[in-house]
Amino acid sequence: MTETVLEPVREPVLSVRDLSVSFRSDTRTVHAVDGVSYDLAPGEVLAVVGESGCGKSVTSMAVMGLLPPTAHIGGSIRLGGRELVGAHEKEFQKVRGKDIAMIFQEPMTSLNPVLTIGRQIGEVLRRHQGLSRKDARTRAVELLELVGIPAPQRRIDEYPHQLSGGMRQRVMIAIAVACDPSVLIADEPTTALDVTVQAGILEVLQSLRERLGTAIVLVTHDLGVVADAADRVLVMYAGRSVEQAPVHDLFGTARHPYTRGLLGAVLRPGGEGKRRLPEIPGLVPSLDSQPDACTFAPRCSRADDTCTGGRPGFKAIDPKAGADALHRAACWHPYGADAAADTAPAPDTTDTLDQEAGE
Numbered sequence: 001m002t003e004t005v006l007e008p009v010r011e012p013v014l015s016v017r018d019l020s021v022s023f024r025s026d027t028r029t030v031h032a033v034d035g036v037s038y039d040l041a042p043g044e045v046l047a048v049v050g051e052s053g054c055g056k057s058v059t060s061m062a063v064m065g066l067l068p069p070t071a072h073i074g075g076s077i078r079l080g081g082r083e084l085v086g087a088h089e090k091e092f093q094k095v096r097g098k099d100i101a102m103i104f105q106e107p108m109t110s111l112n113p114v115l116t117i118g119r120q121i122g123e124v125l126r127r128h129q130g131l132s133r134k135d136a137r138t139r140a141v142e143l144l145e146l147v148g149i150p151a152p153q154r155r156i157d158e159y160p161h162q163l164s165g166g167m168r169q170r171v172m173i174a175i176a177v178a179c180d181p182s183v184l185i186a187d188e189p190t191t192a193l194d195v196t197v198q199a200g201i202l203e204v205l206q207s208l209r210e211r212l213g214t215a216i217v218l219v220t221h222d223l224g225v226v227a228d229a230a231d232r233v234l235v236m237y238a239g240r241s242v243e244q245a246p247v248h249d250l251f252g253t254a255r256h257p258y259t260r261g262l263l264g265a266v267l268r269p270g271g272e273g274k275r276r277l278p279e280i281p282g283l284v285p286s287l288d289s290q291p292d293a294c295t296f297a298p299r300c301s302r303a304d305d306t307c308t309g310g311r312p313g314f315k316a317i318d319p320k321a322g323a324d325a326l327h328r329a330a331c332w333h334p335y336g337a338d339a340a341a342d343t344a345p346a347p348d349t350t351d352t353l354d355q356e357a358g359e
């Protein structure tokens with residue numbers, strides 16, 4: 001799909017345009033990502049949300065150049081002016097860790113169990129910045145401090161298994177930001193962690209943005225973590241962008257029926273259902289085809305022949321908003337701003353986000 005995406009006010013550090021990713025095998029083609037676009041400004045936190053399987057991780061892995069050879073990638077990914085779609089693995093090796101870094105849901109799989117955490121952070125510093133062993137150790141202690149690990153002088157000589165899940169995730173963040181990348185992609189960084197520990201990790205991400213100016217793509221299926229942590233939200237459904245808005249607009253006046261569904265599930269009155277997967281009737285469609293229709297139509301109460309007869313463009317909500325319109329949706333019949341209050345009230349996430357890290 002070719003769509004018009006208007007330029008943001010600030011020069012983006014990362015710019016994704018009309019990204020498509022398909023996996024082809026002898027028997028089928030999976031269209032995991034279909035025409036996704038976003039911009040990330042320096043120091044901005046963009047949340048990418050949507051149900052499991054909607055293409056969030058594949059989008060992130062495409063940006064990192066970490067997709068398997070079976071992936072066919074189209075569109076454009078520009079990082080600091082450098083085009084990454086079609087780039088050679090050698091070019092990715094130059095930017096990965098240095099300009100852009102990623103943390104994953106399960107830090108244990110990314111850490112080496114037989115090396116101390118000091119060694120693992122130090123290796124990144126020595127490889128990318130040419131630091132001596134001694135300087136790397138000093139810097140590693142600073143980084144552990146930056147991510148809120150207590151007694152870093154002692155912890156630096158510990159092995160991953162000696163740390164709690166939350167502490168391991170902090171170590172992964174320290175490794176990721178060791179070379180001060182301009183972009184950090186955090187893919188479900190709190191999903192494997194206790195609710196009490198999640199808040200601490202989100203605080204670390206916030207402090208990185210404030211202290212280092214790191215721009216962050218926060219990937220999550222959990223809208224509950226988005227409200228306080230993100231500046232802007234991109235909602236994905238079945239591989240496509242369906243809504244994008246500044247976080248307060250999204251929680252206040254979501255326009256897309258899918259976003260409404262997600263919010264309704266997160267914000268059920270009485271707090272029940274908070275942090276649970278959304279309960280929108282119906283199933284996520286198969287990704288075997290790219291229908292020229294709205295893929296949410298089978299689950300949407302507002303669907304009509306227009307929706308099943310053509311794919312809605314990802315358009316500015318306010319046609320008069322001008323070139324920097326930030327609120328967009330891909331829907332033939334979006335909700336109006338006034339109808340928002342009954343189904344999408346302002347979130348109350350204090351019980352989950354204000355808790356002490358408790359580690």
Ligand SMILES: Nc1ncnc2c1ncn2[C@@H]1O[C@H](COP(=O)(O)OP(=O)(O)O)[C@@H](O)[C@H]1O
Nearest residue numbers: 023030032051052053054055056057058059287
């Ligand atoms: N290597 C792969 N080969 C084939 N299909 C894949 C591969 N990786 C992911 N997919 C498919 O792409 C779709 C999107 O996956 P993913 O981006 O991981 O979703 P999520 O939004 O949960 O992160 C899913 O249908 C998944 O099965």
Ligand code: SF4
Nearest residue numbers: 294297300307331332
């Ligand atoms: S385009 Fe139609 S089916 Fe799709 S979300 Fe909008 S109203 Fe629902």
Ligand SMILES: [Mg+2]
Nearest residue numbers: 056057058188
């Ligand atoms: Mg994922």
